[in-house]
Amino acid sequence: MSDIQLQPLKGFRQLYPEKKVIQSYVLNKAREVARLFGFEEYDGPLLEPIELYLNKSSRELVEEQSFKVNDKNNNTYLMRPEMTPTLARMVAAKYKELILPIRYFNAGLRYRYEAPQKGRDREFYQMDFDIIGSKSEISDIEILAIVATLFKSLGANKDNFVLYLNSRKILAKKLAEIGISSDQNKLVMSQVDRKEKISADEFEKLLIETNITNDQVKGVNRLLNDTKGYREEFKSILDLAKQYEIDDLIEVNPTVVRGLDYYTGIVFEAKSKGKLNRSLMGGGRYDNLVASYGATEAIGGVGFALSDSVALAFMEEFGLLPQLNPVPSQALVTMLDASATNIALKTAFRLRSSGINSEVYPDSSAKLDKQLRYADKKQIPIVVIIGPDEVKNNTITVKYMNERKQETLSVEELIQKLKK
């Protein structure tokens, strides 16, 4: 047997309980926030036909950054790199029966064939929140409020992250005002998307390559630097943000355009104020996506997704990860010798029947010391000891591990104590 099998695939997850319990904590926080905002949980298939993503997600995501599977008829499927196309298809298939607008939540596995790095795995959970069936700005602000509430529920505040807000519609309008045609618009936007990662000179060079005039290049630069004037356009949504007390988290940022091709209105991302120099999550409005899967009406949608990988890396940096013991046991039932086995099992049965999480030490020949060490290492607070005396007297000896004391009583008495 080669050693390589002792390692999981690069960028894939192997979570022992002490890690899994923290991941579950994050996913459950997201689930709680979803419920707080009235979101229902749904699920979709992990394999999807490659056609589902073509002309919707970015070309790079589909062609280079996805794991592919062929069926026996040689059709190609992707291990889903994102969830929104699946959801849009589900809505398109049933929108006449659904009670619109829907508020849907999913926390599920996603796959990206990218180079793993801090906060980015090839296998991760993504928490998706979407409102579909409404084109209203109220839906936009609801989604932004969820982002803020989720980060706050994970312990973060405005010292840790900023919520960059933009609108493709507004940016497009502003570009049109300086004479950039709708054809060139998309090209210019994809250069704007890179601006933060390159120098001013490089950015200018890229703009010139989109075949806009020198005046227009200057216009684009002026537009992107005049955040105050640009921010005016967001007045109504920023007013709504005040009602949710999240206006101090939001910064209008004209360079945020997000990579996915389906966004039509607001786009936004959270950015860490720490060393993790990555977008923490992203989202936006996609008013034409559901129709593109066959709905006969244009059904508005807005949503975002956050990966557990980046959330965990972010929380780690700011010391927000909780200390959690994955061990659920309140009591460990031990036996001094084999003669105690039946009573030990009966005791565990009665504890569990009363809803008390319990385990039985499975080796009756193990010395009591070893059994106690096991409880100690796992931080199980109560050890029930059963030996010949206890069997004879129909009692149990209860050792309280944190208090270094013990007492002899009946099982029912212990249950009463623990249920208080």
Add this chain to the structure above:
Amino acid sequence: MSDIQLQPLKGFRQLYPEKKVIQSYVLNKAREVARLFGFEEYDGPLLEPIELYLNKSSRELVEEQSFKVNDKNNNTYLMRPEMTPTLARMVAAKYKELILPIRYFNAGLRYRYEAPQKGRDREFYQMDFDIIGSKSEISDIEILAIVATLFKSLGANKDNFVLYLNSRKILAKKLAEIGISSDQNKLVMSQVDRKEKISADEFEKLLIETNITNDQVKGVNRLLNDTKGYREEFKSILDLAKQYEIDDLIEVNPTVVRGLDYYTGIVFEAKSKGKLNRSLMGGGRYDNLVASYGATEAIGGVGFALSDSVALAFMEEFGLLPQLNPVPSQALVTMLDASATNIALKTAFRLRSSGINSEVYPDSSAKLDKQLRYADKKQIPIVVIIGPDEVKNNTITVKYMNERKQETLSVEELIQKLKK
């Protein structure tokens, strides 16, 4: 856009909330039982190298019943068809640091490239329970007790299912007693595995093909029909079963041998007493598996897995599926016109800040009737109505949908009422 994209892949899941909520109910029941028995949750990668399964799982499972993925270096991976090999590898990699015995639980996606049928999907969740690091019969009975507790927690009882118990070790011993060599043993067992699905004549024919003598064929038949004598061998574990009050669920059945190659001791499966003519779940003891991934000691293990697909089909047959509304909202905040928007949002903010699950109707131009119909269809019990009067008086009108009554009060008064 072709219609085919409106359908998920055959045998794959597309769960709208009314189905997802029932699946979550089942998975959460399993999680509760896991905690009750002191099990910790872990997770592993969904893609695994094909070598992980070779010579461990059945050849059919690996070669024909799995979805395969190639990486860019043309290595082949399987979308995990089962979890036990992953767990065994994880334990082998770290058994010197782990606090043994471990009690581990996982509920995750598995993939089988089989023909879908009632209770069998290509994509499903499997709930795995394993105790590793103990060769004791107490671990065996703990695992059987979990199976029973889980089925009971889902509402099933001995009228709905039976727990078939066997032991490969005991069957092998009995076969040796009638002169069947250890070489022939495995062949004979794999025929025994088929016995239930074929006629007595066909079974005899298959036995003869394993090259055992006519006398031995008769011996095998005698052995498999003499359940009373065979049951004697299970006396000690059946005694332990009495302590957990599960002895009435267990039936010793010498023909149950389970398909996976790694089982070494007890094997068992649950069988529906209804029309669903399928094994509901299976498991057994695998004492050599961890060592086969590189542990230098033989580390005992025992466990089982249950799929949500079969559990849901079983529960459906016996009317055990609960009626659950996936909508978490306690309150819907509506607005009579756009002037009420800010106050409506502020109201939703205050409700949510008090932990009251709430949604906002996102379209201020929608007639109140439409907004109330939305609440009614989704069975949201409380509608908060905000119009010009409420804005002026700093009040809210609360409509109780089930009682057909309404009252006007302050937000804080509503919160106090709901938090009681």
